[in-house]
Amino acid sequence: MKQNLLILVGMVIVLGGIVILYTGSKNPATSIQQSAVANTASTTTTATPVASTKEADGSTVSHTAALLVGRWESEDDSKSVEQFATDSTVVHIYDGTQVGIDSWSVNEQSFTAPDATGGPFLREESDGEMLEYGIIELTNDSLVMTYLSRGNTMRYRRIP
Numbered sequence: 281m282k283q284n285l286l287i288l289v290g291m292v293i294v295l296g297g298i299v300i301l302y303t304g305s306k307n308p309a310t311s312i313q314q315s316a317v318a319n320t321a322s323t324t325t326t327a328t329p330v331a332s333t334k335e336a337d338g339s340t341v342s343h344t345a346a347l348l349v350g351r352w353e354s355e356d357d358s359k360s361v362e363q364f365a366t367d368s369t370v371v372h373i374y375d376g377t378q379v380g381i382d383s384w385s386v387n388e389q390s391f392t393a394p395d396a397t398g399g400p401f402l403r404e405e406s407d408g409e410m411l412e413y414g415i416i417e418l419t420n421d422s423l424v425m426t427y428l429s430r431g432n433t434m435r436y437r438r439i440p
Contacts, residue, residue, distance in 0.1 A: 352436035359375040
């Protein structure tokens with residue numbers, strides 16, 4: 281299962297690189313006026329959510345988690361689908377086949393990049409491995425997030 285997830289992540293990264301080369305942009309996030317910079321020596325990451333509604337207690341976590349629930353198709357690869365469930369599981373699907381399942385949570389602060397600002401952050405865990413994303417944009421129809429370890433941006437659209 282880990283190998284399939286790594287293959288899926290690798291494919292998304294390669295497709296992201298192709299999109300960058302095709303569009304001629306060195307930073308695809310600039311088109312939505314967001315930035316995410318990851319530096320492994322001293323991590324400083326900025327991921328500003330475009331659509332976040334604060335709860336009465338000032339938190340965006342429950343609102344963000346509620347918006348994430350559902351099926352999301354990659355805009356770069358229509359065979360790649362992420363399905364977030366209310367039980368905090370995310371199923372990774374490629375070409376109609378389940379290739380992995382992880383647990384997920386939304387947090388106001390980053391676990392992998394403690395100096396990161398501008399959450400919320402999406403954390404996925406499987407077999408002790410953790411992947412973390414800065415959520416740049418989240419609406420009823422659109423999800424844009426940046427993988428904090430590498431800085432690549434992924435775009436999804438909600439599907440039924």
